Amino acid sequence: MKPLGQGDPLRLGPYRLHGVLGEGGMGKVYFGVDASARPAAVKVLLPELAHDGHLAERFLREARTAQAVTSEGVARVLAADLAGGRSWIATEFLAGPTLDDAVTRFGPLDDAAVREVARSLAGTLQDVHATGLVHRDVKPPNVVLTSRGPRLIDFGIARPEHGLTLTRTGQIPVTPGYGAPEQVLGQRVGPAADVFSLGAVLAYAAAGRPAYTGAEITAVLYEVVHGEPDLAAVPEALRYLLAPCFAKDPKARPLPSQVAAAAAAPRQPEKLWKSGRLGEEIRRREVAARRVTARPAGPATGAGPDTAGGGPGVSRRRLLLAAAGGGALLAAAGGGTAWWLNRGAAPSDPFDVPPAAQVQAAPLGSADGTPTPLWGPLQDVADVGSPAPLPVRDVVVFGASGGGIAARRVTDGRERWRVGDAKADAGYLSIGDRLVATADAEGTLRTWVAATGSPRWTVDAQVGALLAADARAVYLLTTDGRLRCVGTDGKVRWTQRPPLSLAGGHPVAALGAGHLVLCTQTGDVAAVRAADGARAWVRKGQADGALRPAVDGGTVYLGGRTLAAVEVAGGRQLWSLEPLRPPRRGAGGWGPPAVTGGVVHALDCDALRSLHADGSQAADPMMVAGVVPPWLPPVVQGNGVWIVESQETGVSGLPRSGRGQPQTYALAGGPPRTIAASGNRLFVLNHATLLALPVY
Structure with missing residues (x-):
């Protein structure tokens, strides 16, 4: 449990609030105690959402719905106040593990x-x-498994029969x-x-x-x-x-x-709930709950320096000691999620993590002239060595100036949150479009709610570099050069030695078709099975450096000395194309590909090539001003394919059809430059500057 912070209320109705049990995309849950020392989980709609009629309707319905269910098998609603600016619901506090835990x-x-x-x-x-x-x-x-038996919680999306879900x-x-x-x-x-x-x-x-x-x-x-x-x-x-x-x-x-x-x-x-290891765990949590809310002998003297909000007999010291000393509690937040009072840990089910709010795509811009930024350039906000920006629904994440990572709103560039102790050069990934995964200086894998920056689960995974992630697992390179898979349940699933040397720096990777495909700094490529890390195949000498693969269906596309299409599972080459000029001294060859809608886009020396999955031409080649290493994959958004060009040219969008004029936004200063796109917005990091451009 976290202590109350600036802006948190000290009291809601009859409840003195003593700490924050958790926070999601819609609400915040506090641990509260009333005048009779009865604990409760008090859920409050986030202030910034209070004026959203759609969400307010859901919150109001949640209270009414939960109150209508009087079964002994649910967490009871104790009180609710839906008037004024702070709408809240207080529900029964349950001591016991969830079924999944x-x-x-x-x-x-x-x-x-x-x-x-x-x-x-x-x-x-x-x-x-x-x-x-x-x-x-x-x-x-x-x-929730209690000494009285299983209890059903969370009526947040309950609806009348045959009603549509809100x-x-x-x-x-x-x-x-x-x-x-x-x-x-x-x-x-x-x-x-x-x-x-x-x-x-x-x-x-x-x-x-x-x-x-x-x-x-x-x-x-x-x-x-x-x-x-x-x-x-x-x-x-x-x-x-x-x-x-x-x-x-x-x-x-x-x-x-x-x-x-x-x-x-x-x-x-x-x-059943009073015997064995499960019974012992339930009993331990019940004892901890009683310890937290126990009233001292003699009359309460009000709020002293050791009290959290002045509740009778419930001191902050006692609350934190009970929580940290093995007294992990579970609060059933009525219409909310179950939250742990145990060093701020989040629920073990990744689907209980709220998704970032989806935002409306920006309107397409004009294909003529120079694009006008949607916002920015924001000067000196990014670290010069930041990896490419990472859009995650309503925020874009990048390495922050001064250290750590920051997230800014995609709509206007305003800062949403910042994590100072994240190690940006180890990379950052999106987990299921809900969490952002990072590492700290000690190699701990850490996750954050993308919408709010609220911390979630952590794993001591010895992270050297983050490689890839999906909704169920994160794949990484450890500090001692091993490959490791960490599930989104916070457990290490496997650790394996890579099937080839990773000397020279971190590899780049792509995930798909049940495999993790790696390209090393020496241009060798290997695939391992995502399920257990076992070697699938190795392909030597594909490139002169680390070029990110692109997986589409059961095929992985590789740039470098050739543009090759390879079966992900077995490593059999399906086809390959020679470049206009072979790689030599950092020039020539194929750049890293990108695949969208079954079409492969890649730079062939000074030409953008678009190919069908069988290697046939999908659109006429288009010439570019020139690109030098480190090459970046093209970014496909709207009707254009966006690339980072060399020197003073900047960022250019070339028509996907292969016909028409490109659109260029000039950038000064040369590399490093990186781009990413989502929702018809192109995010550009140019040294320490961040901006968002419209696409056409």
């Missing part, structure tokens, strides 16, 4: 526990549905692998959607792994709609209970009452 720490639940979770959650869903609501987000992080712009209205097919397809949903999610939760509890998996979020969603659940690790005795829940047709799924009856749960289920 329990399975991660102690392994799959046994037969009796799975049956009891099935009975309990099915009964709770029956109560929820009786009020005319559909929860819509039943998943392991939203199930979400913040840019959010996925379903948790991949747990949302029903009709939710994935954006159709109206009913109670049967919660039954599908219940089946996925029970499969996870019984097997210790999700029923639907994939390398990308889209692959998981595809499997939910078109594939079948993987129940191989579910004990045979439990499959009859889960399998009917996964029916594609909502009408074919059982009712919650039928699931509860079929579960055949044990007669004394309370013993």
